Amino acid sequence: MSKIIKRPGTRELMAQLAKESDGLSINERRDFLRKGMMALGGGAATMVAGTTMAQGTNLPPMEPSWGKMLGHGVVEFPYGQPSKYESHVVRRTVPWLTAESISSISMSPLQDLKGIITPNGLVFERYHAGVPQINPEEHRLMVHGLVDRPIIFTMDDLMRFPSVSQIKFIECPANGGMEWKGAQMEALQFTHGMLSCCEWTGVPLRTLLEEVGVQTEGKWILAEGADGAHMSRSIPLEKALDDTLVVYAQNGEMLRPEQGYPLRLINPGWEGNTSIKWLRRLEVGDKPWYHREETSKYTDLMEDGRARKFTFVQETNSVITSPCPENPIKNSGVIEIEGVAWSGRGKIKQVDVSFDGGISWTPAKLKGLVLSKALTRFSLVTKWDGQPWLLQARAIDETGYVQPTLKQLREIRGGNSIYHKNSIHTWKVAANGEVTNVQIS
Amino acid sequence: MFRSLKNTLLVSIVGATLFVSSSVYAGEKYSFGKTATSEEIAGWDIDIRPDGKGLPDGGGSVEDGEVLYEQLCATCHGLFGEGEARWPVLAGGVGTLTEERPTKTVGSYWPYASTLYDYIRRAMPFTAPRSLTNEQTYQLTAYVLYLNELVDEDFVLTHENLAQIEMPNKDGFFIDPRPDVKNIRCMKDCDDPSKMKIEGTLKGITPVGHFIEGADAPAASHEGQEDLEREKAHARKAALTGEEVQTEAAPEAVKMSDKAIAGEDTFDNACKVCHGSGIAGSPKLGDIEAWAPRVKQDLAVLVEHAIKGFSGASGIMPPKGGRVDLSDQQVEEAVYYMVESSK
Numbered sequence: 003m004s005k006i007i008k009r010p011g012t013r014e015l016m017a018q019l020a021k022e023s024d025g026l027s028i029n030e031r032r033d034f035l036r037k038g039m040m041a042l043g044g045g046a047a048t049m050v051a052g053t054t055m056a057q058g059t060n061l062p063p064m065e066p067s068w069g070k071m072l073g074h075g076v077v078e079f080p081y082g083q084p085s086k087y088e089s090h091v092v093r094r095t096v097p098w099l100t101a102e103s104i105s106s107i108s109m110s111p112l113q114d115l116k117g118i119i120t121p122n123g124l125v126f127e128r129y130h131a132g133v134p135q136i137n138p139e140e141h142r143l144m145v146h147g148l149v150d151r152p153i154i155f156t157m158d159d160l161m162r163f164p165s166v167s168q169i170k171f172i173e174c175p176a177n178g179g180m181e182w183k184g185a186q187m188e189a190l191q192f193t194h195g196m197l198s199c200c201e202w203t204g205v206p207l208r209t210l211l212e213e214v215g216v217q218t219e220g221k222w223i224l225a226e227g228a229d230g231a232h233m234s235r236s237i238p239l240e241k242a243l244d245d246t247l248v249v250y251a252q253n254g255e256m257l258r259p260e261q262g263y264p265l266r267l268i269n270p271g272w273e274g275n276t277s278i279k280w281l282r283r284l285e286v287g288d289k290p291w292y293h294r295e296e297t298s299k300y301t302d303l304m305e306d307g308r309a310r311k312f313t314f315v316q317e318t319n320s321v322i323t324s325p326c327p328e329n330p331i332k333n334s335g336v337i338e339i340e341g342v343a344w345s346g347r348g349k350i351k352q353v354d355v356s357f358d359g360g361i362s363w364t365p366a367k368l369k370g371l372v373l374s375k376a377l378t379r380f381s382l383v384t385k386w387d388g389q390p391w392l393l394q395a396r397a398i399d400e401t402g403y404v405q406p407t408l409k410q411l412r413e414i415r416g417g418n419s420i421y422h423k424n425s426i427h428t429w430k431v432a433a434n435g436e437v438t439n440v441q442i443s
Numbered sequence: 444m445f446r447s448l449k450n451t452l453l454v455s456i457v458g459a460t461l462f463v464s465s466s467v468y469a470g471e472k473y474s475f476g477k478t479a480t481s482e483e484i485a486g487w488d489i490d491i492r493p494d495g496k497g498l499p500d501g502g503g504s505v506e507d508g509e510v511l512y513e514q515l516c517a518t519c520h521g522l523f524g525e526g527e528a529r530w531p532v533l534a535g536g537v538g539t540l541t542e543e544r545p546t547k548t549v550g551s552y553w554p555y556a557s558t559l560y561d562y563i564r565r566a567m568p569f570t571a572p573r574s575l576t577n578e579q580t581y582q583l584t585a586y587v588l589y590l591n592e593l594v595d596e597d598f599v600l601t602h603e604n605l606a607q608i609e610m611p612n613k614d615g616f617f618i619d620p621r622p623d624v625k626n627i628r629c630m631k632d633c634d635d636p637s638k639m640k641i642e643g644t645l646k647g648i649t650p651v652g653h654f655i656e657g658a659d660a661p662a663a664s665h666e667g668q669e670d671l672e673r674e675k676a677h678a679r680k681a682a683l684t685g686e687e688v689q690t691e692a693a694p695e696a697v698k699m700s701d702k703a704i705a706g707e708d709t710f711d712n713a714c715k716v717c718h719g720s721g722i723a724g725s726p727k728l729g730d731i732e733a734w735a736p737r738v739k740q741d742l743a744v745l746v747e748h749a750i751k752g753f754s755g756a757s758g759i760m761p762p763k764g765g766r767v768d769l770s771d772q773q774v775e776e777a778v779y780y781m782v783e784s785s786k
Binding site: 094 | 472476478479493519545547553555561569615619624625630632636642651664720
């Protein structure tokens, strides 16, 4: 072994190993080579650790250390993980928001994401009784109530139906809810991170309803989860027949347990809570059920003490993701202002950017895919030379709805409604490039 | 369940014509899946509606509810429904909905009593959902209504009188009127800069440690926050007394008994919900300091408390943590596991 490590070049070592293994049986030789390679890798790693201590040795004109050694082979990690240098790109929560982590929420790191798709491991989490570990072979979807033929589907049954794949955002209606009474959160992840966007694959709920035959009195559907909370929401039949999906996959693979494995509902454009995870039951009825999550929670309290119910739609919203508190401006000169916009009513038509807190606005460009009820990325290339900015984005959707100011929202709804705060957000950019969350009134 | 059974009968009598015409639309059928039996549906059809649809036959009294509530619910919701820590407040708050900090409770906010039965039945107690009998669910519903002064102490709630209970805020809800705000796409001179007021954030309440080095901020997870708070407490103590505090059990030093090893599974799927994070005043697994006074006493006493329930200074241990489905032996093993992991 020591002889091996003393040798300088990888190729020579490989040759040496091959030579030494001559005369061994095929299996013995394979084993010998494998062990030799491992020793080689270990030796190289030790060397790297030593040399990276010196500054700049991986920079031109030097050959970087990783170009002078071998990396790991195929299937070393049967399910690949991000680079160890990306370990900061994770979901986070604000611990004082909830009593503990089992009935709680985490936020996606919007500040680090590109494009419009949220990677599966970074989709925000919302649990009411933790994540159940469901065996798909024992999972059933029961569809019953005011139907001609109540049916129990297995996962195999559901996957036999012709499938659809659609890119849709999912957002908790409490996204931004901490900011109703004033700026609170000092980071984008916590002001807007209860938001993700995936390609969902499954069956239109309409197909399943046609299969059971909804009776004429049927007007509402109760969707229920198989988790310990047995999360339940009433959904109007009209929505169910329009675009609700019963999905089993996200971004090309089966749903993550955190996202409802093996089956969940997706109500595109509607508050995330209605997209019941771990879906086990759909009951057709003639009236809504008024369960806890549509009375005690997810109702919007107005100033007069009355509350709005069935506030389903996530209205047009947008936020600048770069710069933001986590991504301060590091250099003066050309800068791309980037962000995401979304609307629960359809496609994003236009996003404008303001540098002066909403006094004047400049149209931004939409880039990449512009899809209905999906995140849409916008961009504006400009110059920054240390001037203070009050940076805002304002989205307009295809229905003509213009994202409101916080002042406009508060005038009508007061400060206690918790949910559905979709107002224009302001980042204050200081002369040193630092970005902070402020509110303009 | 009865309705669908009736429909099936109708279909078989009247024939296929009714079957097709009763559908809202006639799509192509795939005929996947199996027809659900009324027995299968009855087992899962747990929902209750404001008109009482779905309520099982039976009832329960406020009096019986009090005993059960104190065993199963008070740990988190408080003896009077006042809510411990950040757990939901169940009672009080009437008249606060227009205040700056409204208290939304069953009595002050919920429009229907049926929601209470439905929610307790589907999700409570938090540590052992779907473990209550229908009768116990009536008892607890009755008691929470009593805590809200909506029924008297001698009240017996039944499937016949639940839908008749009028909640104070039953008329407090109206259908979503959005879009309610009309902004316009102004491009120039949209606001008066002299009247603009700019307000920043409150510092120190956002987890920002991942991008601001050395920030005095909360952690970005519940576990991280608990560790942070414990570290701070120990640092304060060390500064005062000059003594170092041993905080976590060194895992390699723990050699467990067979009984303790057997208890790990029970801990994971039953006890961890509270003892994994130390919620509701429960001693956290591995927290030597929290376990020290408990470990000092006879282990048999600790086991008995875990099985029969116990009211201590820091909180209430419900019998078997609410998981009455566990055997005494399973609870004993789990206690051994926790004790041996925490000394």
